[in-house]
Amino acid sequence: MAGVGFRFRDGTSDAAIFESVVQQNEYRLPNRIHADAVIVDIGVHIGSFCHAVLSRGASRVYGFEADPENYRCAQRNLAGYGDRVILRHAAVWRSDQRVAALHLRDCPEPSNTGWREVFGEDGSSPVAAVPLDEIVRDVTDYGRRRIAMLKIDCEGSEFPILLTARTLHLVDAIVGEYHEFNSSQYPEPIPAPARVPGYDRYTMAELAPVLERWGFAVEVKPYPESRLGVFWARRADSRLRGPHLIRRVRSLMAGSEGFSARI
Numbered sequence: 001m002a003g004v005g006f007r008f009r010d011g012t013s014d015a016a017i018f019e020s021v022v023q024q025n026e027y028r029l030p031n032r033i034h035a036d037a038v039i040v041d042i043g044v045h046i047g048s049f050c051h052a053v054l055s056r057g058a059s060r061v062y063g064f065e066a067d068p069e070n071y072r073c074a075q076r077n078l079a080g081y082g083d084r085v086i087l088r089h090a091a092v093w094r095s096d097q098r099v100a101a102l103h104l105r106d107c108p109e110p111s112n113t114g115w116r117e118v119f120g121e122d123g124s125s126p127v128a129a130v131p132l133d134e135i136v137r138d139v140t141d142y143g144r145r146r147i148a149m150l151k152i153d154c155e156g157s158e159f160p161i162l163l164t165a166r167t168l169h170l171v172d173a174i175v176g177e178y179h180e181f182n183s184s185q186y187p188e189p190i191p192a193p194a195r196v197p198g199y200d201r202y203t204m205a206e207l208a209p210v211l212e213r214w215g216f217a218v219e220v221k222p223y224p225e226s227r228l229g230v231f232w233a234r235r236a237d238s239r240l241r242g243p244h245l246i247r248r249v250r251s252l253m254a255g256s257e258g259f260s261a262r263i
Contacts, residue, residue, distance in 0.1 A: 119191035152176035186227035
């Protein structure tokens with residue numbers, strides 16, 4: 001778990017992200033993962049989460065990364081896992097609209113290699129787009145097997161991706177980072193390509209009930225003074241569950257966006 005063989009770019013957030021995901025176990029992974037577990041990683045970055053689950057025993061990880069430099073770093077860092085990891089340079093996207101490509105926004109802080117939104121204007125760096133439902137159907141062989149965990153950290157795209165998905169019944173657990181838009185703490189409007197009819201803002205107050213209707217119990221950890229946070233959505237019978245997640249959380253965020261926390 002020490003990250004032997006991982007390469008971090010000097011003067012970037014690479015090492016800090018690896019420490020958070022792998023060494024601090026931000027996503028609360030169990031010590032061991034079933035050998036037959038299949039996992040999908042949306043927003044691979046340099047491969048930290050893929051490494052974390054593969055080193056715990058996962059048999060196969062399908063990873064998607066939109067940024068070309070991050071993708072090449074992940075290829076290099078994960079090469080030792082061979083065919084247990086399948087990487088694709090693509091942006092995972094919503095399932096209600098088919099688009100061939102999205103466009104990467106330039107990062108205002110180049111050292112923050114974990115930040116790369118796909119809400120850029122035409123003419124900016126293009127990246128192939130693939131709907132989540134297509135990935136789930138392919139990975140599960142049209143429902144003949146299940147995805148043990150879907151991890152998603154894609155700088156705001158998680159909302160249109162999850163809100164428009166129709167295959168989440170094939171997923172046992174979802175973990176990820178959320179990025180609010182048009183919330184009380186972050187008033188920036190939802191980018192036009194990411195808008196989903198019926199949703200005027202993107203917060204966990206909108207996303208959590210959707211995930212609960214899919215049968216997940218949801219837990220949220222907001223970052224202090226930030227539009228960001230981490231969430232966990234798991235089924236009671238998930239093989240990746242931990243004892244602290246075998247509970248139904250209906251009201252999530254004390255004092256945030258109309259939620260009060262009860263466990």
